[in-house]
Amino acid sequence: MSITDRQLVFNVEGREYVDLDLYRSRGGYEALEKVLAWDPRQAVHMLKEAGLKGRGGASFPTGLKIEMVRNNREKERYIIINADEGEPGTFKDRYIMTHLPFQLLEGVTIAAYLAGISQGILYVRHEYDEPRSVMRDSIAQAQAAGLLGDDILGSGFNLHIELFSGAGSYLCGEETALLSSIEGRKGRPQVKPPYPTQQGLWGKPTLINNVETLSNIPKIIEKGALWYRNLGTNDSPGTKLISLSGDIQFRGLVEVPFGTSFRDIVYKYGGGPKPGRKVKAVNIGGASGVLVPEEMLDVPLEYGACSRAGITIGSGAVFVLDDTRSILDNVSNRINFFLHESCGKCTPCREGLRQAQIIMEKLLEGRAVMKDVENLERYTRVMQNASFCGLGQAAGNSVISSLHYYDQEYRGQCVDGDCLYGEESA
Amino acid sequence: MSTVEITINKKTVRVPENITIMAAAKLNGISLPSLCHHPDQKVKANCRVCAVEVEGSKNLVASCSTMVSEGMKITTNSPRVRETVRTIVELILADHPQECLTCIRSGECELRQLAFKLGMKEVQGVKTVKRLPLDLSTPSLVRDPNKCIKCGRCAEVCHHVQEVGILYSHNRGLDIGVTPEYGKELKDVACVLCGQCVLACPVGAIYEKDDTDKVWEALGNPDKHVVVQVAPSVRVSIAEEFDQPSGSIATSKLVSALRLLGFDRVFDTDFAADLTIMEEGHELLQRLQTGGVLPLITSCSPGWIKYIEHFYPELLPHVSSCKSPQQMFGAMAKSYYAQISGIDPKDIFVVSVMPCTAKKYEAARPEMKDSGYRDVDAVLTTRELGRMFKHEGIDFNSLEDGEFDSPLGISTGAAAIFGVTGGVMEAALRTVYEVVTGQTLEKLEFTGVRGMAGVKASSVNLGGTEVKVAVAHGLAHAKQIMEAIAAGEADYTFIEVMCCPGGCIGGGGQPYGTTNAVREKRIQGLYEVDQKAELRKSHENPAIQKLYEDYLQAPLSPVSHKLLHTTYTNRCQHELQ
Numbered sequence A: 001m002s003i004t005d006r007q008l009v010f011n012v013e014g015r016e017y018v019d020l021d022l023y024r025s026r027g028g029y030e031a032l033e034k035v036l037a038w039d040p041r042q043a044v045h046m047l048k049e050a051g052l053k054g055r056g057g058a059s060f061p062t063g064l065k066i067e068m069v070r071n072n073r074e075k076e077r078y079i080i081i082n083a084d085e086g087e088p089g090t091f092k093d094r095y096i097m098t099h100l101p102f103q104l105l106e107g108v109t110i111a112a113y114l115a116g117i118s119q120g121i122l123y124v125r126h127e128y129d130e131p132r133s134v135m136r137d138s139i140a141q142a143q144a145a146g147l148l149g150d151d152i153l154g155s156g157f158n159l160h161i162e163l164f165s166g167a168g169s170y171l172c173g174e175e176t177a178l179l180s181s182i183e184g185r186k187g188r189p190q191v192k193p194p195y196p197t198q199q200g201l202w203g204k205p206t207l208i209n210n211v212e213t214l215s216n217i218p219k220i221i222e223k224g225a226l227w228y229r230n231l232g233t234n235d236s237p238g239t240k241l242i243s244l245s246g247d248i249q250f251r252g253l254v255e256v257p258f259g260t261s262f263r264d265i266v267y268k269y270g271g272g273p274k275p276g277r278k279v280k281a282v283n284i285g286g287a288s289g290v291l292v293p294e295e296m297l298d299v300p301l302e303y304g305a306c307s308r309a310g311i312t313i314g315s316g317a318v319f320v321l322d323d324t325r326s327i328l329d330n331v332s333n334r335i336n337f338f339l340h341e342s343c344g345k346c347t348p349c350r351e352g353l354r355q356a357q358i359i360m361e362k363l364l365e366g367r368a369v370m371k372d373v374e375n376l377e378r379y380t381r382v383m384q385n386a387s388f389c390g391l392g393q394a395a396g397n398s399v400i401s402s403l404h405y406y407d408q409e410y411r412g413q414c415v416d417g418d419c420l421y422g423e424e425s426a
Numbered sequence B: 001m002s003t004v005e006i007t008i009n010k011k012t013v014r015v016p017e018n019i020t021i022m023a024a025a026k027l028n029g030i031s032l033p034s035l036c037h038h039p040d041q042k043v044k045a046n047c048r049v050c051a052v053e054v055e056g057s058k059n060l061v062a063s064c065s066t067m068v069s070e071g072m073k074i075t076t077n078s079p080r081v082r083e084t085v086r087t088i089v090e091l092i093l094a095d096h097p098q099e100c101l102t103c104i105r106s107g108e109c110e111l112r113q114l115a116f117k118l119g120m121k122e123v124q125g126v127k128t129v130k131r132l133p134l135d136l137s138t139p140s141l142v143r144d145p146n147k148c149i150k151c152g153r154c155a156e157v158c159h160h161v162q163e164v165g166i167l168y169s170h171n172r173g174l175d176i177g178v179t180p181e182y183g184k185e186l187k188d189v190a191c192v193l194c195g196q197c198v199l200a201c202p203v204g205a206i207y208e209k210d211d212t213d214k215v216w217e218a219l220g221n222p223d224k225h226v227v228v229q230v231a232p233s234v235r236v237s238i239a240e241e242f243d244q245p246s247g248s249i250a251t252s253k254l255v256s257a258l259r260l261l262g263f264d265r266v267f268d269t270d271f272a273a274d275l276t277i278m279e280e281g282h283e284l285l286q287r288l289q290t291g292g293v294l295p296l297i298t299s300c301s302p303g304w305i306k307y308i309e310h311f312y313p314e315l316l317p318h319v320s321s322c323k324s325p326q327q328m329f330g331a332m333a334k335s336y337y338a339q340i341s342g343i344d345p346k347d348i349f350v351v352s353v354m355p356c357t358a359k360k361y362e363a364a365r366p367e368m369k370d371s372g373y374r375d376v377d378a379v380l381t382t383r384e385l386g387r388m389f390k391h392e393g394i395d396f397n398s399l400e401d402g403e404f405d406s407p408l409g410i411s412t413g414a415a416a417i418f419g420v421t422g423g424v425m426e427a428a429l430r431t432v433y434e435v436v437t438g439q440t441l442e443k444l445e446f447t448g449v450r451g452m453a454g455v456k457a458s459s460v461n462l463g464g465t466e467v468k469v470a471v472a473h474g475l476a477h478a479k480q481i482m483e484a485i486a487a488g489e490a491d492y493t494f495i496e497v498m499c500c501p502g503g504c505i506g507g508g509g510q511p512y513g514t515t516n517a518v519r520e521k522r523i524q525g526l527y528e529v530d531q532k533a534e535l536r537k538s539h540e541n542p543a544i545q546k547l548y549e550d551y552l553q554a555p556l557s558p559v560s561h562k563l564l565h566t567t568y569t570n571r572c573q574h575e576l577q
Helices: A020-025 A030-037 A040-050 A062-070 A092-099 A101-115 A129-144 A175-182 A211-223 A225-231 A262-269 A294-298 A303-308 A327-341 A347-364 A370-386 A390-395 A397-405 A407-412 B021-027 B079-094 B110-117 B153-161 B196-200 B212-219 B232-236 B238-242 B251-261 B269-290 B302-311 B313-318 B325-341 B358-364 B382-391 B413-419 B423-437 B475-486 B516-532 B542-552 B558-564
Strands: A078-083 A119-124 A160-165 A206-210 A239-246 A252-257 A279-284 A290-292 A317-322 B003-008 B011-016 B051-054 B073-075 B141-143 B168-170 B177-179 B206-208 B225-230 B265-268 B348-354 B378-381 B455-462 B465-473 B494-498
Touching (some): A020 A101, A030 A101, A030 A211, A040 A211, A040 A225, A062 A101, A062 A206, A078 A175, A078 A211, A092 A101, A092 A129, A092 A211, A092 A239, A101 A119, A101 A206, A119 A129, A206 A211, A211 A225, A252 A262, A262 A279, A262 A294, A262 A317, A279 A294, A279 A327, A290 A327, A327 A390, A327 A397, A327 A407, A347 A370, A347 B079, A370 A390, A370 A397, A370 A407, A370 B079, B003 B021, B011 B021, B021 B051, B021 B073, B051 B079, B079 B110, B153 B196, B153 B475, B196 B206, B212 B378, B212 B382, B225 B269, B232 B251, B232 B269, B232 B413, B232 B516, B238 B382, B269 B325, B269 B423, B302 B358, B302 B475, B313 B475, B325 B348, B325 B558, B358 B378, B378 B382, B413 B423, B413 B516, B423 B465, B423 B494, B455 B475, B465 B475, B475 B494, B542 B558
Parallel strands (some): A078 A206, A239 A317, B225 B265, B225 B348, B348 B378, B465 B494
Antiparallel strands (some): A279 A290, B003 B011, B141 B206
16 A cells, blocks of 8 residues: 555655645545534444544553543533653654654544534643644634634534643653643543542543544544454454654555554554664554564454463554664663653552662663572562553563563673573674 | 442452452452552552453553453463563662662552562662652751652642642653742642641651650650640550550550650640630630630641641631640640749740641741740651550550649640541530530530531530531641631631641541541541540649649630640741732
């Protein structure tokens, strides 16, 4: 399938900025017009039929989430667009905001309409100056065109969206930490339940969705659930935006239908490694994702298949390491990242990462013993099993997966390690 | 009550719905490990040592924060759970000083007990303890950030029970810590030194400033005449230090044990409590008769006094000018008692045993020396006294009964109930009623001011006039009343405020494990002391009558004013708008 094929959801085309006129000329806002004339339940049903799942990492069914907010008896409700795209190596939401802002806004408006929400907050990552300013302009333009604000398209439906800027914390992408941050409290995760759909912002039912998720909605309404399902696989309908980076020829954003193999993503979409180099490992899902070797690339991008193969799709970041790279360097880098971003609230994450960092340092300096590696594995396992939120639960994914696939690199760095492969690149 | 069927370790049981896995396990004979969990606090789920397996859940779940549901299959005893819990404790220990042998909390430390229970043999993680400085800035409390396990229990009690809110969990990641704002010291913030954080702490990260050495030194000094006074609530809590049930009345054994420590006289703060009623009761009558500032608010609780000085200084004219019983006792010991015993007041050393950490601060207030000598020389909490008894090998439970010395050890049941919320009010009403009406009060119990409700309002008929009174305990509840007064919406005549939940029986100097359930038992204990007392009205205390006859002349006399009354300070750190 051609990467410029206009038959997908986003149809990413390099630097093209789709302004309001261009967006409308391509059928933009027809979905909203349609929905405003429908019984909202019909549209929610369509989203469920389409099998749209959250693209932020947790892949919760979007139609169900909208319905949960919709059915809440409390009428004061909020929609929050999670644009705190903090996962390293991920830039899909940035692309949507800077290039397809109206597709996002249309999706937001439809979701809000379906859930009976008239107030929204666009929570933009602190570092995203450009997306923030594009979105600010786009919101103003949509408002001026009667597509946002009061009495949208003469329907009587109102939706006001405010911008909120994060303060640079990775963890605030986690929904309960994000809510705390908006409410002026420390950006730390909260106990669930209550879930945000029950008691979210200011204790009111809140629909929190990722930028990419919401941007899928107009296309589903426009072209139907069946069209959407046909794009992907039965298990995972639709497409996924993949942020490609690392040691490959083409780095950037691509949209791939679910079911595409990671091999195709790396070699066809990404053009494969640089000449003369080999793929050593691929990191899927960002810093919180796993590291897998070349042999694993035949796994298709699909929630079920990935889950069975121990791969977390997460935000859809694909980072390629060629044979010049050290696995331990990469893992150590990520442990440092998570230690820096941990809120410190729960023991396994805070103390587990602290110990993991110490052990990684010993490994890199060649001072470690095999017992350290054993402990590292145990600490990360406990972080995964018992951390309070997704940050700690996922922080050790790179350790666990690299210990599985690149055991010899760890052994090679231990003074008492029996390195089976002789000298390893370090 | 609706129930759900769940399975715990393959055993199917029915438990009430809407309870946590931890509570359900407890009902079925399994105490899951916990550190950040506290029975009187909301769920934090920070420490994660209560992790268990639930079928269908990829990760383990925290049993303190996960509710049971129909058909839930829970495993608490799998190798996976065991590894997880032990590793979490290991991780905590790696960042803990492990100075258990010399730690004030030692055997009563929840972390140490948990490590023992889990049979922790080895901590494989690298020790990461930093040497952060201790906060020794106040006379009452010591904060040791090195021992903190970041459970958040202290901050919660500070914010939600007391609503003083000076302790915060702040910073991120490894830098996380619980301290006053911007890492300031306790003396530089509006801490009222109530010590509720001490009771909340599972480890030895915050504790009373230990004054036992000061007392040992005085006891060992032949030139000192060392007298001790014991606060009402200590008699129903000290036995807990010797494994007796909560609320056990141990007055006579306490007296004997104090004698064994070597005090020259064993006196009773209850004596001074009766004296307080005489002064404060007459102050109330005087304000009523002369159109003074009303409502009158009690002044016995030093944490409460510091609180109003910080947060509602504009309401200070409402506060009774009476010193607290502790300070009245000290002032009497160094004046009246010195005179009748012929001992030079400079040689008298007054030790008080208090349920309270703020009392240490109160005793150190510069104005508390009206006799020319510091009223109280050293203040011990119930816990410190327990440690002194243990140090001397005193077999508390098998001691013979002893009696307080005369005259500063003679008291009434009205004084005993000073230790419970509503007790000062009740004691005052017993006296004020009889003074105003000239009639004998038939029913001594004012049940409207009893119990654990946070704010209790009641009214009393004083010779034809209905007088509205209110009682608050726990500063969050005191705050509600202060807001009402500030808004002009409180038409009370007399208000009792106690800083700590339940009153002094729930004070920050009481034995570890002071939960609301324990507080209820101690309350029952003190009411029983009152009920069994021969005299139950302060003005009938013969020693007090003689004190007025021989020395003070009358309540509110110039001598009384000089020795028994005090002044307050505006400690508000911000200009009021």
